[in-house]
Amino acid sequence: MSSTLLRTSGFRSALRASTAPKRAGIAGATFIRGKATLPDLTYDYGALEPAISGKIMELHHKNHHQTYVTSFNNFSEQIAEAKAKEDIAAQIALQPLINFHGGGHINHTLFWENLAPTSQGGGQPPAGGLAKAINESYGSLDALKEKFNAALAGIQGSGWAWLVQDTQTGAVGIKTYANQDAVVGQFRPILGIDAWEHAYYLQYQNRKAEYFKNIWDVVNWKAAEKRFQ
Amino acid sequence: MELHHSKHHQTYVTNLNAAVKSQQEAIQSSDIPAQVSQQQAFRFNAGGHINHSLFWQNLAPASSAEAKSSAAPKLLVKIKQTWGDEKAFLDAFKTTLLGIQGSGWGWLVKVQVGQEERLTIVTTKDQDPVVGKGEVPILGVDMWEHAYYLQYLNGKAAYVENIWNVINWKTAEERYLGKQADAFKALKAGL
Numbered sequence: 319m320s321s322t323l324l325r326t327s328g329f330r331s332a333l334r335a336s337t338a339p340k341r342a343g344i345a346g347a348t349f350i351r352g353k354a355t356l357p358d359l360t361y362d363y364g365a366l367e368p369a370i371s372g373k374i375m376e377l378h379h380k381n382h383h384q385t386y387v388t389s390f391n392n393f394s395e396q397i398a399e400a401k402a403k404e405d406i407a408a409q410i411a412l413q414p415l416i417n418f419h420g421g422g423h424i425n426h427t428l429f430w431e432n433l434a435p436t437s438q439g440g441g442q443p444p445a446g447g448l449a450k451a452i453n454e455s456y457g458s459l460d461a462l463k464e465k466f467n468a469a470l471a472g473i474q475g476s477g478w479a480w481l482v483q484d485t486q487t488g489a490v491g492i493k494t495y496a497n498q499d500a501v502v503g504q505f506r507p508i509l510g511i512d513a514w515e516h517a518y519y520l521q522y523q524n525r526k527a528e529y530f531k532n533i534w535d536v537v538n539w540k541a542a543e544k545r546f547q
Numbered sequence: 548m549e550l551h552h553s554k555h556h557q558t559y560v561t562n563l564n565a566a567v568k569s570q571q572e573a574i575q576s577s578d579i580p581a582q583v584s585q586q587q588a589f590r591f592n593a594g595g596h597i598n599h600s601l602f603w604q605n606l607a608p609a610s611s612a613e614a615k616s617s618a619a620p621k622l623l624v625k626i627k628q629t630w631g632d633e634k635a636f637l638d639a640f641k642t643t644l645l646g647i648q649g650s651g652w653g654w655l656v657k658v659q660v661g662q663e664e665r666l667t668i669v670t671t672k673d674q675d676p677v678v679g680k681g682e683v684p685i686l687g688v689d690m691w692e693h694a695y696y697l698q699y700l701n702g703k704a705a706y707v708e709n710i711w712n713v714i715n716w717k718t719a720e721e722r723y724l725g726k727q728a729d730a731f732k733a734l735k736a737g738l
């Protein structure tokens with residue numbers, strides 16, 4: 319977490335009645351005594367307008383993301399109980415719920431970080447190693463955006479598109495994930511775009527291509543650079 | 548409803564027609580890899596068309612006689628036989644709908660099991676349709692966010708509650724008493 323990202327935390331806390339902790343954990347996800355908590359945003363809900371409306375940001379963060387956090391904690395407790403009782407069937411039954419809600423928490427946490435208002439660097443192109451890797455794989459940033467938007471448009475149902483880094487080869491690529499499946503294992507998440515309808519519907523309705531086009535104005539490539547290794 | 552019908556459903560129809568066209572071309576040129584690679588686009592858009600067609604028909608204005616479960620007397624007997632009473636059925640259906648992860652549909656389905664006909668509640672993901680052998684979709688509920696977001700936002704439990712005021716039980720009864728082909732009849736007429 320850079321000082322830039324933390325700078326406005328006092329201001330942010332004033333925006334919401336929140337008990338979010340001050341400490342940032344792995345990938346920005348925050349924990350209190352083993353419990354997942356909703357992370358603060360480093361910008362105001364309305365700060366990504368006109369690309370994403372303040373109303374969408376507020377609902378998306380305060381309601382959708384919060385539900386994933388609450389549900390993840392709830393099912394984590396249940397799976398811990400099932401483990402304590404050595405109830406394997408219950409553990410297996412709970413696993414998809416852990417994946418879904420845990421994935422929802424991780425994905426949104428990464429998403430908020432990889433967005434920024436234009437006044438805080440949103441839309442500024444990447445530099446350094448990430449820029450080089452993008453050029454190697456796609457030729458140019460514009461070519462990447464074009465392919466990324468095609469991948470987003472091709473998602474059938476709810477899901478995400480990610481710029482990922484292959485931990486085996488170091489190369490970057492675009493991958494789509496269904497529902498709240500998280501980028502784990504062989505691939506490292508660099509930049510994610512939420513393609514669930516709740517991410518854009520109030521503002522763009524069925525015109526999702528416009529959302530995919532406009533969101534690049536508020537992509538925080540600095541955050542993406544920090545994830546790239 | 549307007550966006551859902553004139554934009555979303557229309558997009559499925561448009562893309563389905565495009566998928567059918569390119570499939571026909573691939574069949575004509577005996578391009579098997581192309582035929583295989585196009586199957587998912589066909590399935591998704593055809594499913595979107597089928598599901599929404601069934602959905603519009605199984606809705607009715609809340610004030611209409613069709614929106615009362617008494618419009619489906621034989622189906623109700625079977626529902627009570629299966630779930631105990633109508634409320635238990637509704638509770639089971641609502642719970643199933645709220646358990647869907649991501650986009651999808653919840654369906655009441657009549658299934659032929661040997662000599663016997665059974666009712667069951669199933670979910671299908673994204674636009675997968677209920678078209679299996681011996682399966683008749685009786686009523687479907689769209690659980691994509693576009694189906695409720697403008698009105699209910701993230702409060703999908705309220706949508707799942709209120710949709711029961713506008714279910715067309717008359718259509719459900721007809722589908723219950725009919726065969727699979729009967730449920731899809733309007734689909735053929737619409738092509």
Ligand SMILES: [Fe+2]
Pocket residue numbers: 378382426512514516517
């Ligand atoms: Fe989301």
Ligand SMILES: [Fe+2]
Pocket residue numbers: 551555599689691693694
């Ligand atoms: Fe729909």
